Amino acid sequence: MKQAYIFPGQGAQFVGMGQDLYQHSDATKAMFEQANEILGFRITDIMFSGTEEDLKQTRVTQPAIFLHSVILAAALGKGFRPQMVAGHSLGEFSALVAAGSLSFADGLQLVAKRANAMQKACELQPSTMAAILGLDDFTVEDICQRVSDVVVPANYNCPGQLVxxxxxxxxxxxxxxxxxxxxxxxxxxxxxxxxxxxxMESAKIELQEAIEAVVIKQPVCPIYQNIDAKAYTDPAHIKHNLIEQLTGAVRWTQTVIHMIEDGATSFIEVGPGNVLQGLVKKVNRQVETSAAVL
Known part of the structure; x- marks a missing residue:
């Protein structure tokens, strides 16, 4: 019996997020204030009392979700003892910090660079995403290959839901x-x-240099990475997979299956929202899911 900790990605944000964490202790307040300094703007103001529109900007959304997740994990203290971790897209960075592989400051700086690089890539060419419901993965993959313009499976969220x-x-x-x-x-x-x-190739090139330069240590437990849904503890492999992540698919369905095969019996979502709990249940109804609470 193992507890798997999972970390959400973009889309889980909401106005007021993290305010309870900010007020929780001097230590959590200090982490938020450190984040404001690193980012060069008061992201706490936007998180706690900004508009939905403000919070939806990629340069704000990604660091905001990251902060909520990693500060919550830190606030859990001895209650946070992961035996395996995974994060959905952006959440992979949160998972690495929570598992002691990346420092808080380095993780936040990478997330900020990632958000800005992705924003720039979006501006280079008009592009979008769509959720496809009620089809098997193979059919979606096959049809994408038959379209002459660029279109690929991006998020394998759960059976019957592929983006x-x-x-x-x-x-x-x-x-x-x-x-x-x-x-x-x-x-x-x-x-x-x-x-x-x-x-996202231009964003990948921009982020690659930053990821290669950062110190990544062996995590306290295996991290199941998006690119191939497999468990990793080796820093060199973790770096490589992080770089590939921007242009590769998020294999969430396969990640959950592999974690269960490796002994996960409960999944605890660390961060805003409950989207991942719902996806886990759609992969396997037998496992327990819950939200991390202080």
Whole structure:
């Protein structure tokens, strides 16, 4: 019996997030204030009392979710004893910090650089993502390959829910074909661009240098990484997988399956929202899910 700690990605943000953590202790307040200094703007003001629109900017959203997750993990103290960790997209950085592989400051700086690099890549070419519901993975993969514009599977969230990513034309064409093939729905997502697709190549190049320069230590437990859903503890492998993550798919379904195969019986979501708990239940109804609470 093992507890798996999982960390959410972009989309889990909400106005007021982290305010209770800020007030929890001098230590958590100090982490938020350190973050304000590192980022060069008071992200706490936006998190606690900004508008939804302010919070939706990629340069704010990603550090905000990261901060909520890692400060919550730190506040749990001895109550946080992970035997395995994983994070969805951005959440992989939170998981690495929580598992002692990355320092808090280095993790935040990488997340800020990642957000800015992704924002720039989005501006280079209009692109989008869409959630495809009610089709098997193979059919979605096959149809994406048949579209001449760039469109690829980006997030394997749970059985019957796969997000595709690509150019506006590629995603539109794929959605039409997928609905014809029997998809229940094809929902365009309100995102800035084609995350986890080849269109993020410029962001990957920009972030690669920063990841290669940072110190990554052996985590206290295995981290299951997005790129291939396998468990890693070797810093060199972890770095390589982090670099590949921006243009590769998030294999969340496979990650949850592998964690269960390796003994996970309960999944605890650390951070804002409860999206990952829902996805885990759709992969396997037998396992327990809960939110980390102070």
């Amino acid at each position: 595709i990513s690509g150019t506006l034309e590629g995603v539109d064409r794929a959605c039409t074909l997928l609905l014809e093939a029997g998809a229940k729905r094809a929902l365009k997502l309100n995102v800035g661009g084609a995350f986890h697709s080849p269109l």
